[in-house]
Amino acid sequence: MSDSDHQASRTRVPMPIATLNDPHMGDAAKNPGRIEVLVALIFVVAIIALAGFGAAYWQNWSPWIIGGTMGAGLFLLGFGLTAWGKYLMPQGPFVEERHVLASSADERDSLAAALVERSAVVVKRRRVLGGLFALGSGIFGIVALFPLLRSLGPVPGNSFEVTDWRKGSLLVDSNGRPVHKDTMVPGGILTVYPKGQEANPSGQATDQTVLIRVQRTDFTTRPGRESWAPEGYVAYSKVCTHLGCPVGLYEQQLELLVCPCHQSMFNVRNGAQPQFGPAPRPLPQLPLAINSGGYLVAQGGYDQAVGPGFWERTTR
């Protein structure tokens, strides 16, 4: 049979036909003239807008002209197409039967039988083989965890507990300038780092310390810390004990340090005890001293981990 015979036989298939007379075709489809003109107009404006988009991009005009022309063009194209679909295409309501997805009881049983009985034959009676295979896969799973997980980074060790503050660390500001005891007036506040860490991101993140000078020269925040605040200079870790934001705001009158993230407030007078908000612990205090040149140094590191809580944090 030649190709044309094959084609010719197709013409004989009788197919029922519906006309636009039918209410399911939509009202406007019968008299499409006005809608056609409207959609055409919308498309023409869209084309103009999209040409404008091209021109705006070509000329590197401002983003709102580029975006405005593109948005207007796309919107009108979409709007016109939707109107075309809504008014000029068969609307329905048309109906489609929903086929039952579920299989027959026989088919279900046959699947279940295959699963149960075949596994009984090939798995249950070969327990040793199955056990060995499971063991092999399990070992691979555990070994594979190392490249997948362990190699991502180091174990924490004591990295959450330590900072770069040491006995004698010179306090410097973000430009590396040391702080002389006459630098700050009472009421002043400055963010300081141990010398050498002021430009290092990880040093900035953990070592950041807020230095405040209060009015009183014999200032003791808590019993046992009598010598920690020489000449009214007091220093606290700037890492909030709630979620680690920098405790960047200082309420000078009330002598409160405020964290802008979740509004925890720490009282500078009593060792930065939390006075308000979700922070659970005081900011650790850095013991200060003044060296022979009159510059501020640390008496030692922090006596506890700075920043938010974590599982290994020892309780004191």
Next chain:
Amino acid sequence: MSAAPARTKRNAKAAQGPFGRVGNVVNELDDRLGVAKGGRVFLDKIFPDHWSFMLGEISLYSFVVIMVTGVFLSLYFVPSTNAVIYHGSYAPLRGQTMSEAYESTVRISLNVRGGLLVRQMHHWAADIFTGSIVVHMARIFFTGAFRKPRELNWTIGIIMLILAIFEGFIGYSLPDDLISGTGLRIGYSIAESIPVVGSYLTTFLWGGTFPGDIIIPRFYIIHVLIIPLILAGLIATHLGLLVRQKHTQFKGEGRTENNVVGSPMFPTFMAKTTGFLFMVAAASALLGAFAQINPIWQFGSYDPSKISYAVQPDWYMGWLDGALRIMPSWEFAGFGHTIPLEVFLPAVVFPGLIFNICFLWPALERRMTGDVALHNLLDRPRDRPKRTAAGASLFALLFTLFAASSTDVLANYFHVSLNVVLWFFRFATVIVPIIVAFVTYQLCVEMQGVHGIGKRKRALIVHRSSAGEYSTVTSDLRPDDERTELHPEPVPVRIDIEPLRAGSSAASESSPTGVRQVNR
């Protein structure tokens, strides 16, 4: 052969059969793949018409916009925390040390042609994506579309919402600006708060302690490859299941549990939905053009010891930020260990609980109602007062927490103490959901009893006669009031697309209604 027909256009057309080249392509394809039967069924696939069914389409199309704009951005963004000194065109930043990630984002925003527009479109489309998923989910929930047999698609939807939230957070963290860096620091501390594994999780993920130099490249590959790939797979599955199980529909003329009533895939639905794709893209473009979002060049690059006032995350993280703010400072410390409950409970346990309730809801409802039947017809929310009350209550909780994420701004704006605002929200978080649940339940029950609910009200006209007597008359029907729903018919095999002509042969062939009952 001499009898061969002349090679005229007319003869060539006739040789192609009644459906021309397209018919030939169908024949060739069908010979090899057998596409004709299934293809015709697919083109006749029925999409029920209801405005709320397009909410999921918004998510789908905003995902398309995100993909396209994201590819553009990836051509310019440098995912690196290497320090560089800015020498670009923006004077306030000149001479500053910053990461390459931040520098390249500033360059995209201010120097790449169309870059700012595409960046803002990407960000807006991401917000639209997450938002439309939430609204779509609410529609599914309140109409009971999650019921058997569609529990699996409900589960996939929630997984996609969670992925979208992570994807959004990671995405706005990539520019490494001051605000996103602070957000990352908070994310780090939340991970750190998880008992036993927290510190390991953070050092593995960050390659050491915060901030490290690896998190931006890692987040980049998660953001541009891993999560989009999972999302694309889940979207395909979501749509595949939808085709397999077919749409749900509201009750109406001729609509049963065993059929679908609406308009056909081709051409009607395809035209409308493609138009909608363009309109969603247009909305992203117009927002990107006229509504500034995340102007990172104004924030400065990230410095762990700097912070700005009134920083808030993108909206879909707001409820978690609110929960963190109103949580009391209950840290557990003992036995040599610390559990930061003030972080772990609101930021890990609470969202886990919320999403698990969502995951389990279909099973919970099956158990509570004992209803294990298949459902293809949707509920009106008022017909299921308890479910509607539960959903409204959850939304009330999330909205209250969202509002609580601006405690400081509210205190400033209304000139009240922060303490008052905080305690207000602590109480409101408990009380508002209860009130909303109760009111919603009562409203639903009352609405069930109202006659003619959902139909347009006809106005009463009050007359006063010359004697001073008053009487009321119901106003005339308006055109829409009288329109009754047509009875649904199967999609006709062929449609005569020419506008009606007097005495057309096609018209005389067909039955009086214009449609022949078709037996296919």
